[in-house]
Every structure is written in structure tokens, then in C-alpha cells.
Amino acid sequence: MIKQRIRHAGAFVSNAMNGPGTIVHGQRQMVAMNEQIMRASIDLAHQQLVTSPRYADPKRLLAYGYKGYSQGDEDGIIDEIFRRIGTTNRSFVEFGVGNGLENNTAALLLGGWSGAWIDGSDRDVAQLRQTFAQQLREQHLRVQCAFITAENIEALFDELGVPAEPDLVSIDIDNNDYWIWRALTRHRPRVVVIEYNPAYGRTARCVLTYRPDRTWGQTSYQGASLSALEALGREKGYSLVGCGYQGTNAFFVRDDTLGNHFCTPYTTANHYEPARYWYAWYGGHGAGWGDIEQV
Numbered sequence: 001m002i003k004q005r006i007r008h009a010g011a012f013v014s015n016a017m018n019g020p021g022t023i024v025h026g027q028r029q030m031v032a033m034n035e036q037i038m039r040a041s042i043d044l045a046h047q048q049l050v051t052s053p054r055y056a057d058p059k060r061l062l063a064y065g066y067k068g069y070s071q072g073d074e075d076g077i078i079d080e081i082f083r084r085i086g087t088t089n090r091s092f093v094e095f096g097v098g099n100g101l102e103n104n105t106a107a108l109l110l111g112g113w114s115g116a117w118i119d120g121s122d123r124d125v126a127q128l129r130q131t132f133a134q135q136l137r138e139q140h141l142r143v144q145c146a147f148i149t150a151e152n153i154e155a156l157f158d159e160l161g162v163p164a165e166p167d168l169v170s171i172d173i174d175n176n177d178y179w180i181w182r183a184l185t186r187h188r189p190r191v192v193v194i195e196y197n198p199a200y201g202r203t204a205r206c207v208l209t210y211r212p213d214r215t216w217g218q219t220s221y222q223g224a225s226l227s228a229l230e231a232l233g234r235e236k237g238y239s240l241v242g243c244g245y246q247g248t249n250a251f252f253v254r255d256d257t258l259g260n261h262f263c264t265p266y267t268t269a270n271h272y273e274p275a276r277y278w279y280a281w282y283g284g285h286g287a288g289w290g291d292i293e294q295v
Contacts (some may be wrong), residue, residue, distance in 0.1 A: 001131075002209070007243075008270050010050070011242070019213040022054060025140055031144070032189070033160075033269070036044070042278070045212075046245060049062075049245070050062055050063040050268070051063075051191055054222045057263050059261065059262050059263040059264075060079055060204060060242065060263045061077045061081065061241065061242035061251065061263075062077075062242065062244075062273075064076050064077060064079070064080035065077045065244060065245055067081075067108035068106075068109045068110075069101060069102060069103065070102070070103065070104050070107065070244070071102055071103075071248070072244050072245060072246040072248065072249070073244050073245045074104045074193065074244055074249055075104070076243060077242065077251060078104060078107075078108070078168065078191075078193065078251075079093075079107075081191055081241070081251060081253065082167070082168075084259075084261040084262070085190070085191075085253065085258075085259065085261060087167050087247065087286070088165070088190065089163055089165070089166065089167060089293055090108075090111075090112065090113040090164040090167055090169055091113065091114060091115050091162070091167055091168075092105045092108055092113055092114075092116075092166060092167060092168040092169070092170070093115055093116045093118070093157065093160070093162050093166055093168070093169045093170070093189070094113035094115070094116075094117055094118075094168075094169060094170040094171075094172075095117070095118040095119065095148050095170075095172070095173060095174035095180075096118075096119065096129070096148075096173040096174070097118070097119050097124075098119065098121070098124050098128075099124045099127045099131065100117065100124075100127070100128035100131055100132055101128075101129050101131065101287035101289060102287060103117075103170070103172075103178075104170040104193050104249070105117070105168065106289070107163075107172055107277060108168070109132075109135055109140060109141065110292065112294050113140075113141075114139070114140040114141065115141065115142070115166070115244055116141070116142040116143070116144065116157075116160040116161075116162055117137050117141065117142070117143050117144070117147075118143075118144045118148060118156060118160075119143075119145060119146075120128055120145065120146060120147040120148065120173075121145070125145040128143065131139070131146070131289050132289065132293070134291045142160050142161065144159065144160055146157060148173055148176075148180060148259040149176070149180075149212040150176065150179045150180055150182065150183035150210065150212070151183070151184050151212065151240055152185060153180050154183065154184065154186055154187065157184075157186075157187050160289070162187060163187075164186065164187055164188065165188050165189065165190060166186070166187070166189045166190075167188070167189065167190050167191060168186070168189055168191045168192075168193065169184070169189040169191075169192050169193070170192075170193040170194075171192070171193070171194040171195065172193075172194075172195045172249075174195065174214065174215075174216035174222050174223060175208060175214045175216055175222050175223060176193050176211075177195050177223055177224060177225035178194075178207045178208075178223070178228060178229060178232060179207075179210045180271060181194060181229075181232060181236075182236075188237075188254065188255060189254070190238075190253070190254050190258075191251065191252065191253055191254070192233070192238060192251075192252040193249055193250070193252075194229060194231055194249065194250055194252070195223060195248055195249055196223060196224060196225065196226040196246040196249070196250050197220065197222055197223040197224060197225060197226075197248075197273050198226070198248065198272075198273070198275040199275065200224075200225035200226070200227075201219040201225070201272075202226070202227065202268050202269060202272045203268075204225045204227060205225060205227040205228045205231060206224070206225050207223070207224035207225065207228045207262070208221070208222065208224070208230055217245075219241075219270070225268075226240075226243070226250055226268045226271075226272050227268045229252075230266075230267065232269045233252045237254060238252040238254050238255060238256045239252060239253055239255055239262070239266035240251065240252055240266045240267065240268065240271050241253050241258075241259055241262040241263070241266060241271070242263070242271050243272060243273040243275060243279065244273065245276060246273075246275070246276050246277060247273040247274045247275040247276050247277075248277075249266055250271070253275060288290045
């Protein structure tokens with residue numbers, strides 16, 4: 001089916017070049033069809049990967065990924081993790097949420113979850129307060145504008161009324177992620193989603209030296225290696241159960257919740273995914289939000 005889409009798009013581009021109409025019209029058609037070819041090629045690459053022998057084990061998570069409001073396939077992987085281990089309080093916390101329309105927990109609001117968002121941008125927080133006014137009004141969502149550090153993270157959790165054991169915490173602030181998770185001692189989420197730096201590979205166990213005011217410099221010098229996060233998770237009683245297709249987010253499940261639901265061994269060597277950043281730019285409809293109700 002995907003290969004047929006690519007062939008069809010290629011034929012369409014050829015017709016646009018050689019058929020009737022203005023040059024401008026043909027160029028517009030070419031742009032549209034090139035986008036279709038790109039999207040179909042991305043689909044094909046993803047399908048070939050998740051059906052390869054390495055991913056044949058049904059306990060692996062990658063085949064279950066899909067994009068709703070997440071940047072990549074995190075929405076689907078999070079959904080599958082909780083399908084396997086169940087939920088308790090259906091409470092989440094996420095920091096580094098931007099304007100709320102591209103993160104790892106907006107989709108959970110659709111499923112009746114509640115939780116808290118923290119972001120350091122005044123502009124983004126002002127925008128998400130307008131976009132998610134219904135959820136804020138109905139107290140399904142709490143929002144705090146704050147620059148997160150290892151020193152203030154637990155105080156922020158207390159201010160937001162985060163339970164001691166939320167079902168999910170998602171950490172994506174591009175630099176101090178490792179140190180923020182390390183600083184969480186009184187709160188023990190059942191599942192942690194955290195960004196790793198795929199540029200550091202499988203074996204390096206390294207992390208940027210902690211500096212409270214550190215921000216991302218738009219280069220590959222950022223964050224922590226997956227191996228460093230695996231070791232930290234083990235110290236805190238968590239196991240690495242998978243990574244997203246893009247090679248940016250790792251998924252950890254607390255050991256007392258783990259059961260026999262995931263692919264072993266719970267190691268970087270088994271679960272590391274390389275950078276596939278192009279998968280984030282998949283196209284499709286732009287993200288939007290409005291009043292919703294559970295039925």
C-alpha cells in the first residue's frame with residue numbers, strides 16, 4: 001500500500017510537469033506531491049523497521065507508537081505501557097510543555113486524566129492558559145510558569161498538589177533532565193518519560209555538568225546519554241523498557257509495577273534507538289484544541 005502511494009505520487013508529479021496548466025500550477029502540484037512522497041517514504045521506513053526481526057518480540061513497545069499530540073510516537077507508547085500495567089490515580093506531571101499542543105500528556109487529558117504542567121516561558125504559558133481554559137476551569141489541569149531546577153522541583157510539585165505517586169512524569173527541558181529526575185526523591189511516579197541524547201551513543205555514560213541556569217544552545221551538546229539515565233533509573237528503582245522511534249525519549253517503569261510485560265533485558269544495549277529527528281516533521285493537520293466532553 002505504501003509503495004503504491006509512492007508510485008502514484010511520482011506519476012502525479014510527472015503529470016504536473018508535462019500536463020496542461022501554468023508553470024506555477026505545476027510547481028504547486030510538485031510541492032504537494034513531493035510532500036506526499038516524503039510522508040509515504042517515512043511510513044515505509046517505519047513499517048520496515050517495526051516489522052524487522054529485532055522488533056518481532058510483542059513485548060517491545062516501538063510497534064505500538066503513534067503521534068497524536070506528541071512530537072513523535074510517544075502518545076502510542078505511553079498508551080500501551082498503561083494498557084499493560086494499568087493505572088491508579090491517572091495523574092500526570094510534565095515540564096517543558098511549550099504551548100501545550102505538542103507534548104506527551106495532552107492526549108491523556110482526552111482520556112480523562114488530570115495533572116500539572118510546568119514551563120518556563122511566559123508566552124507559552126499565557127497561550128496554553130487560553131487554549132486549555134476548559135481543563136483549567138474544570139480543574140483537570142494545573143499550570144505553573146517557572147524555570148525548573150534541581151533545587152526547586154519538589155517545591156513546585158508541592159505547590160501544584162502533585163500526589164506522591166503520580167502515574168506519569170514526563171521530563172523534557174533539554175539540558176538538566178538527568179539532574180531533575182535525580183532530585184525527585186519524595187515523589188515516585190510509576191512511569192517516567194525522559195529525554196536522552198542519542199548523539200552520545202549506546203556505551204557512553206555521561207551527562208552535562210549541572211548548572212541551575214543552563215539552557216539549550218541549539219546544538220548536540222545537551223542532556224544525558226541513555227546509559228547514564230539507565231544507571232540513574234536503576235538506582236531509583238526503575239527499569240528502561242523502551243525508547244521512541246525518533247531516538248529522543250526513553251521510557252522507564254518502576255520496578256514494583258514492572259511485572260512481566262516488557263522486553264528484557266532492561267538495558268541501553270537492548271533498547272537504544274538512534275536519532276531519527278526527521279520523523280517529527282510528519283506533516284498532517286496542525287494541532288488544535290477546544291472544548292471537549294467525556295461520553
